[in-house]
Amino acid sequence: GEEVAQTPKHLVRGEGQKAKLYCAPIKGHSYVFWYQQVLKNEFKFLISFQNENVFDETGMPKERFSAKCLPNSPCSLEIQATKLEDSAVYFCASSQNARTGREQYFGPGTRLTVT
Amino acid sequence: AQKITQTQPGMFVQEKEAVTLDCTYDTSDQSYGLFWYKQPSSGEMIFLIYQGSYDEQNATEGRYSLNFQKARKSANLVISASQLGDSAMYFCAMREATDSWGKFQFGAGTQVVVTP
Numbered sequence: 001g002e003e004v005a006q007t008p009k010h011l012v013r014g015e016g017q018k019a020k021l022y023c024a025p026i027k028g029h030s031y032v033f034w035y036q037q038v039l040k041n042e043f044k045f046l047i048s049f050q051n052e053n054v055f056d057e058t059g060m061p062k063e064r065f066s067a068k069c070l071p072n073s074p075c076s077l078e079i080q081a082t083k084l085e086d087s088a089v090y091f092c093a094s095s096q097n098a099r100t101g102r103e104q105y106f107g108p109g110t111r112l113t114v115t
Numbered sequence: 116a117q118k119i120t121q122t123q124p125g126m127f128v129q130e131k132e133a134v135t136l137d138c139t140y141d142t143s144d145q146s147y148g149l150f151w152y153k154q155p156s157s158g159e160m161i162f163l164i165y166q167g168s169y170d171e172q173n174a175t176e177g178r179y180s181l182n183f184q185k186a187r188k189s190a191n192l193v194i195s196a197s198q199l200g201d202s203a204m205y206f207c208a209m210r211e212a213t214d215s216w217g218k219f220q221f222g223a224g225t226q227v228v229v230t231p
Contacts, residue, residue, distance in 0.1 A: 031217075033217075033218060033219070035219075040154070040158075040204060040224075041223060041224060042221060042222075042223050042224070043206070043219070043221040045218040045219070045220075048217055048218055055215070055217060056214075056215070056217045056218060059218070089158065091160065093160075093219075102148070102165060103150060103162045103165055104219060105162070106152075106159065106160035106162075108158065108159050109158055109159070109160075111158075
């Protein structure tokens with residue numbers, strides 16, 4: 001598609017429950033990035049993929065967060081045993097070629113509320 | 116360490132006036148890219164403008180221009196002739212070559228409110 005698609009738009013989970021978010025990058029884009037935005041403020045980088053391979057996972061809290069990008073499937077970000085502090089908007093972005101240094105195209109985000 | 120600094124948490128600007136949003140960055144890379152994004156209250160991230168570290172001319176896109184001062188490590192966004200629809204959060208961001216042109220490093224953002 002011509003836009004980055006993210007589902008669901010909103011997700012509500014009780015503390016301790018699992019949350020799974022999906023992202024379909026723009027067709028032809030090789031790179032996918034996940035960011036967490038808390039309270040409309042700073043963005044925290046989580047993880048990026050080059051096709052189905054992890055490109056950079058330096059921002060990932062690995063004990064509860066995991067992510068995948070499999071061929072012919074939307075990418076996913078999963079949070080096991082959610083905590084209140086995971087409440088945030090999770091943005092997915094895609095980029096055609098990281099090395100050109102050009103912009104990343106952002107999806108509309110998934111708002112996760114942990115109660 | 117914070118790589119992108121936006122010192123103005125919020126600004127009011129009158130319609131039709133110009134506004135400058137400050138952004139300073141910290142990198143030892145020679146090759147990097149600087150970006151500005153707009154985030155309206157609806158939440159989406161809208162790309163506004165890009166400046167490459169080797170670009171000699173300041174970038175311009177319609178009413179947006181980037182005042183790039185490389186020696187000062189500054190990449191201020193200028194919005195000319197502000198409109199009510201410009202009310203939004205504005206983020207400055209950077210990508211670096213030594214980071215394999217990977218993730219964005221974002222600033223904390225500046226909230227702009229345009230008044231009639």
